[in-house]
Amino acid sequence: MKGITWMLCACLAVSAVPAGAAVVLNEVLADPARDWNNDGTVSYRDDEWVEVLNTGTEAVDLTGWRIATADTSWRYEFTGTLAAGGRLLITGKMSYDWERTFGCPAYGLRLGNEGDTVMLWRLAPADTTLMDSVTFGDEDAEDDRSTGRLPDGAGEWSLFDALNHVAPGGVPGNGCTPTPEEVNFCETPVEAVTWGRVKERFTNE
Ligand SMILES: [Ca+2]
Ligand SMILES: [Ca+2]
Ligand SMILES: [Ca+2]
Numbered sequence: 227m228k229g230i231t232w233m234l235c236a237c238l239a240v241s242a243v244p245a246g247a248a249v250v251l252n253e254v255l256a257d258p259a260r261d262w263n264n265d266g267t268v269s270y271r272d273d274e275w276v277e278v279l280n281t282g283t284e285a286v287d288l289t290g291w292r293i294a295t296a297d298t299s300w301r302y303e304f305t306g307t308l309a310a311g312g313r314l315l316i317t318g319k320m321s322y323d324w325e326r327t328f329g330c331p332a333y334g335l336r337l338g339n340e341g342d343t344v345m346l347w348r349l350a351p352a353d354t355t356l357m358d359s360v361t362f363g364d365e366d367a368e369d370d371r372s373t374g375r376l377p378d379g380a381g382e383w384s385l386f387d388a389l390n391h392v393a394p395g396g397v398p399g400n401g402c403t404p405t406p407e408e409v410n411f412c413e414t415p416v417e418a419v420t421w422g423r424v425k426e427r428f429t430n431e
Contacts, residue, residue, distance in 0.1 A: 234300065234328055234329070234330060235299055235300055235325075235328070235329075235330035235331065236298055236299055236300065248280055248281050248282030248284075248286060249278060249279070249280050249281070249282070249286050249288070249291070249308060249346070249357060249358075250278070250279055250281055250346070250357075250358045250375070250379060251276065251277075251278060251344055251346050251358045251359070251360050252277045252278060252279040252313065252374060252375050252378065252379055252410060253276075253277040253372050253373070253374030253375070253386075253404065253405065253406070253410055254275070254276050254277070254337065254344050254360060254362060254372060254373050254374070255274060255275050255337075255370070255371070255372040255404055255406070256274060256337035256338065256339060256342060256362065256366070256367035257270070257274075257337075257339045257367045257368055257369055257370070257371070258270065258273035258274055258275075258318075258369075258370060259369035259370045259390075260273070260370055260389075261273060262274075262275055262317065262406060263275070263317040263318075263319050265319065269318070269319075271318045271319075271322060271333070271334040271335075271336075272317060272318045272319035272322065272334060273317065273318060273319075274317065274318035274321075274334060274335045274336075274337045275315055275316065275317045275318065275335075275406055276293060276315075276316045276335060276337075276344055277313055277314070277315050277316075277374070277405075277406060277407060278304075278308070278313060278314045278315075278316065278346065279311075279312075279313045279378070279379050280308045280309065280310055280311060280312050280313070281311075281379040281380065282310055283310050284310055285307050285308065285309050285310055285312075286307065286308050287307050288304035288305065288306060288307065288308055289304075289305065289306075290303075290348055290349040290350055291303070291304040291346065291347065291348050291349075291357070292304070292346075292347045292348075292349060293316060293321070293335070293344065293345070293346060293347075294344075294345045294347060295335065295336060295337065295338070295342055295343060295344055295345070296338065296342050296343040296361075297336070299330070299331065299333075299336075300330065301321045301324075301325070301333075301334070301335050301336065302316050302320060302321045302324050302335070303324060303328075313407055313408075314407070315406050315407040316335070317335075318334035318335045318336075318337075319334065321334045321335045322334040337367065338367065339364075339367045339368075340364045340367065341361070341362055341363040341364045341366065341367055342361070342362065342367070343359055343360070343361040343362075344359065344360050344362075345358070345359040346358040346359065360373065360383060362383070363397065365385070365392060365396055365397040366385050366397065368390055369389075369390045370389040370390050370404065371385060371386060371387045371389070371390050371392075371399070371404070372385075372386045372404035372405075373385055373386070374386055374404070374405070374410040375410055376400065376410055376412055377410070378409045378410040378411065379410075381410075384400045384412070385397060385398065385399040385400060386399070386400060386402050386403060386404045386405075386410075386412075387399030387400070387401065387402075388401055388402050388403040388404075389403065389404065400412050
């Protein structure tokens, strides 16, 4: 029984992200300071969220698709089909409920506030494939800041900091608002900031 629980709750496989994967991680908010899931309560656990987007032209069956974080525990399993262009928002509460239902340690998404890695996996009988992943840093995970692709679905990862502006000299934010379950949008991007340049700043400090 213990082995079965381990298989359900923990993942250790390592695999390359396939080129051209249509369903991608699109935006992540790790440190909520407001009621993002609209349940009337602000919760560091329940109000975290991960946005997933189908960038392709065909619907994708998400059976067997899961979310994991850097500690290699499964946090959520998708069900159903995601339409072409469709997006889904997975909140910490949804993750917590899934973990409880399946007897996993229940922490919610548990997105690290000092930075973390979010991974999107597809489990199939023959193989387990890492479909997409994103690693974000400490400053990306401050109150109500999200990190998301810009342009939506395809671009480099950018820091959306309109609700909690990065101080001068910090990791460059785009000055725009997080967009749960909506198109990642930035009307007046301050500057196109690539993830490579963001990492450069970290390593220079
Ligand atoms: Ca809430
Ligand atoms: Ca968090
Ligand atoms: Ca969004």
